[in-house]
Amino acid sequence: MDQDKILEEARAFAEERLGSETTGHDYWHSIRVRDIAMLIQKEEGGDPFIIQLTALLHDVGDWKFVGGDEETGQRMIKEFLENHVDEITADRVLSIIMAKKYRGPKEESQAVNKETQIIQDADRLDAIGAIGIARAFASGYHFGQVLYDPDFPPDVEQSAEEFKKQYTGEKKNTTVNHFYEKLLLLKDKMLTDTGKRMAEGRHQFLEIYLKQFFKEWKNE
Ligand code: ADP
Numbered sequence: 001m002d003q004d005k006i007l008e009e010a011r012a013f014a015e016e017r018l019g020s021e022t023t024g025h026d027y028w029h030s031i032r033v034r035d036i037a038m039l040i041q042k043e044e045g046g047d048p049f050i051i052q053l054t055a056l057l058h059d060v061g062d063w064k065f066v067g068g069d070e071e072t073g074q075r076m077i078k079e080f081l082e083n084h085v086d087e088i089t090a091d092r093v094l095s096i097i098m099a100k101k102y103r104g105p106k107e108e109s110q111a112v113n114k115e116t117q118i119i120q121d122a123d124r125l126d127a128i129g130a131i132g133i134a135r136a137f138a139s140g141y142h143f144g145q146v147l148y149d150p151d152f153p154p155d156v157e158q159s160a161e162e163f164k165k166q167y168t169g170e171k172k173n174t175t176v177n178h179f180y181e182k183l184l185l186l187k188d189k190m191l192t193d194t195g196k197r198m199a200e201g202r203h204q205f206l207e208i209y210l211k212q213f214f215k216e217w218k219n220e
């Protein structure tokens with residue numbers, strides 16, 4: 001099967017699997033990540049086929065949103081890959097999807113290949129700015145979070161293990177806390193120069209949004 005046909009089937013697979021997802025991890029998130037990733041690829045290089053294929057598949061079966069565990073989501077992607085690409089390509093795509101995951105405010109940036117850097121930056125760019133804010137509140141509803149609680153401060157010192165607890169039901173969080181524990185930190189975690197540049201405007205918008213949010217909260 002030629003690469004264009006594989007990419008079209010990956011697109012259709014994402015559409016079928018993610019079309020009705022309501023937490024901001026829907027089909028259009030995959031398309032946006034693909035398009036952002038290819039803008040970065042133009043500047044930074046990297047294998048365009050691997051980048052597009054990974055972007056389209058990366059959130060199919062994300063365990064945090066479909067329920068179940070990490071393996072269930074991986075299995076869906078694995079099955080698609082087994083039917084469409086060779087083993088080496090399949091392993092490359094799966095390893096990028098595993099490597100790019102956010103591991104809490106204290107995560108260390110890993111020494112990774114170009115394609116992983118680009119997918120990670122693109123996925124994270126779609127988590128900030130106006131679209132990122134919309135996605136955060138939609139996800140917050142999914143996790144049963146309140147918007148904001150002045151008696152519940154964010155924890156930017158927590159470990160990856162602690163951070164994961166909000167997704168297993170062991171811990172509650174608020175969506176405004178998520179801004180401090182993830183979204184506002186993403187600008188400085190960008191791995192490519194192009195990603196860093198693209199993050200600036202979106203980051204500024206997060207700050208403007210929070211300023212207004214607290215202004216209204218205090219009736220100023
Ligand atoms: P990653 O693939 O990097 O692990 P996720 O799939 O966890 O990223 O998150 C993608 C987006 O989902 C986040 O940037 C955010 O918009 C939303 N999200 C994840 N966790 C939360 C949360 N606890 N509260 C609000 N939004 C969240």
Ligand code: NI
Pocket residue numbers: 025029033058059123
């Ligand atoms: Ni994503």
